[in-house]
Amino acid sequence: MLQALRNKIHGWPAAVVLGVSVFAVAFFGIESYFVSRVDTFVAKVDDHEISQQDWQSRMTELRQQIAATPNSPYTVADLEKPELKQQILDGMINQVLLQKANTDLGLAVSDMAVRDTIGGDQGFQVDGRFDPGTYRAVLASQGMTPAMYEAKVRSGLATQMLPEAISATTLVSDADVDNFFRLHGQQRDLRFVDLPRPSLTDANVADSEIDAFYQAHVADYTTPEQVSVQYLEVKQSELKVGEPTDEQLHQYYDKFKQRYAQPEQRLASHILVNVPKNATPDQQKAALEKAKKLAAEATPENFAKLAADNSDDLGSKRSGGDLGWLEKGVTTPAFDAALFALKKGDVSKEPILSPDEGYHIIWLRDAREGDAKPFAEVRGQLAGDWAKAEGERLYNEKAGQLADLAERNPGSLDAAAKELGLEIKTSPLFGRNGGEGIPSDPKFIQAAFGDDVVTQGNNSSLVQVGQGDAIVLHLAKHNAAAAQPLAAVKDAVRQRILDQRVDALAKKQADDLIAQLAKGGDVAALAKAPVQTAAGLTRNKLGDAKDVPPAVLREAFSLPRPTPGKAAWSAVRIDNGNYAVVSVDKVTDGDPAKVDKATRDGLRGQMMDAMARAVTMEYVNALRAKAKITVANDRM
Incomplete structure (x- = not known):
């Protein structure tokens, strides 16, 4: 066929055909002949895609939160409801819109704000202080690195910047407060x-x-549908931990020694003069001059006011620049070096440049010297901490074995009960509204009426009915709903x-x-x-x-x-x-004049919060109206 084409087309016609072909390939890209693009996003906000991985990560996070919250208003099964999925996706879209708005407005989360948030999380503290070892251990248990978690915190703070700015500018007049108390009273x-x-x-x-x-x-x-289920239960409180040996305690002490030591700390406040990313020489010079001027003016007596009036750190300026107690390694190296070189009561005379943030003026308000506690002194505390950690380890191990055995033997609980030495318990009949005892737990009810249990006759997946309490169920009896004659x-x-x-x-x-x-x-x-x-x-x-x-x-x-x-x-x-x-x-009508100032101020704060939420949603809705949003419901 090609030879026939060659014989028929030659001379200037062949040149035209060849030219058109070359132009088509060059214009459209030759890869389009071999590669077809398949969209995989769950939602697309302008040019930003919310991938299926992002979506699944968010859903997994919510499942874990529900499982770890005994009194959660939701169950894991609720997450499969289309209306709830849409609410979750809307929240993710709103986060993208707020982060994009931050970029458009030149707003960024400082490293200091990320450190303050992480340092203030009680889940990472020991005896009221941030503990790096605990921080790394908690993240490791969740399959996260510090860098991954810091990125997550930064993203969360970024979505709060505009709402907080809106909240800070929300005004509730005395007339608004008076009107409320006229109605209230x-x-x-x-x-x-x-x-x-x-x-x-x-x-x-x-x-x-x-x-x-x-x-x-x-x-x-109609007589409602009812089930009776067999179940196996692993409870952390019932597991025997035993007494630790000295060798185990020494190993635990060496691994978590920082928990049993008082690190050197500094109580500090600061004023931040922000230097924008990709700042011009003139912007850098202006920021340095402003910082030098503030450093020259700053004293312990006026520092809080200067910070409130001038600091670019939104997280601390409202509290006069207060950063709380800081340890070495929590801030940037330059900030650390300057802070720990100051004497108690000193204000830094020269601004300290911190990458990605700007210039800091630091006031050292107080200092604590480090104090390591020897093994013998903390042996009792070590034993308690070891027992708690060992109990959690044994529980997670046995709960994991229960889940694995129940999945490998889906038609019965017998194998799992024999292997783990657990008693098979049987519940009374109960409906979808629950019953007495364990059938009153919403997660237990949801699992008992799950399709895998009632329809397929399989064991349920592991159900966390409480902290340190895991259950697997199997159908014992099923009475279908039936109309009474x-x-x-x-x-x-x-x-x-x-x-x-x-x-x-x-x-x-x-x-x-x-x-x-x-x-x-x-x-x-x-x-x-x-x-x-x-x-x-x-x-x-x-x-x-x-x-x-x-x-x-x-x-x-x-x-x-x-x-x-x-x-x-x-x-x-x-x-x-x-x-x-x-x-x-x-x-x-009620008399607003009879309401004391504290009550008025409390109400004003609640009204400001409510108004700020309403205004924020109006702003987000305006962003949504301007954005091109595509949702792929079939990929949720």
Whole structure:
């Protein structure tokens, strides 16, 4: 075929064809003939992709958080719900948008802010102080390096920068606070009549009506699905740890010696003059001149005010530049060297340049000398710490073995029970609302009704029902949901029909009474029932009105202010099934002047937080409106 083409096309036509072909290849890229691009992102925000790996990492993190939180409002299975997945992805998209906004605005998280956040995390502290050994051990248990964790912290802080800046500029006026306390302390006087429940004149219910009602409400007469499960449980509190040998304690002491020593520390404050990345010589010069000027002015007496007014470290400026107690190695080498060279009470005379941050002026407020504790002195503490760590190790080991054995023998718990020496326990029957004892735990219930257990008849995966408490389940008995026959519930259906008839009559009775009262009739005469009153009721003390039905109280505080000389009545169904009519006779606003300053300031802070959250969401929504966002739901 090629030879035929060659014979037919030669001379200038061949040159044109060849030229067009070369142009096509050059323009589109020859790789497009061999490689097809396959998108794998879960979401794309402008040019930034949220990869499937990012998505899976976030989901894994949430699963671990749920498993480690006994009273979590969510279960691991909830994470598979489409609506919750969408909420999680929306949060990730919002983080990308906020980080992009930071870049556009030239905002960056300083190394100092990252160190302060990590150093202040109680999970990395021993005796109230940051412990590098504990820090590395905790990260290692989570499969993370310090660099990975610091990047995660930096990313988290970056998403907080704009919300915190918005919060710092949110204002709540005295009038806003006053309006709240006027409503909060508002008092209302009301009248109400509890109308007697009317009697039926016709109590006949035809079989056809009972049958129709039953068919329409068959779900109300269904015995719920129930299961009984066998389960194996590993509890850390029940594991025997034993007594450590001296050799084990010495090994533990050598490994975690820093926990049993008081390192040299410095209590410091600083003022940061930021030097932008890729700063021009003029910007660098201006920052240095500003830093020198502040260093010349700074004294222990005015340092906090100078920091609050001038520092570019948003994390510490509000507290006068306070960095807390610092150890060697926590800050940058240049900062460390300057800090530990100062004497107590000194302020650095020259600014200290720290890479990626800027110039620091340091005030050394106090100092602690290092003090290592010998093995003999801390032997008792060592034994306790070793026992705790050994208990956790044994628990993780045995829980891991349980999960592995249950997975390798999915049809029964017998092999796992025999191998680990555990007793197979059996729960009573319980439904999806749980039962007594262990079936009351939401995670246990979720696992028991999981598809792998109920439908496939397999062992469940490992369920963490509490800290140091792991369980694997297997179905023992399953009772499917089943409708009760009409003959068994006929009397109950008939009674519900009669109750609905009475309820309709009661509602009509209340509506007719309100229509008559609107014409100016007397409520006591028309209702033929006693009129009850309640005065001085407030929103924050509704529970104190024991003689007023809750539904009447709620209705009273939803009614408009009364018009002088004209009562406005409203009908409301109360808890006993009766109807009541209620009217508000008087409204007296609360007096903001009687509220003390501490309470006002506390409320102002709460209102500022609420307003800041609302404004932040408006800002994020505006960013979303401008961005091109693509979501691949099939990859979630």
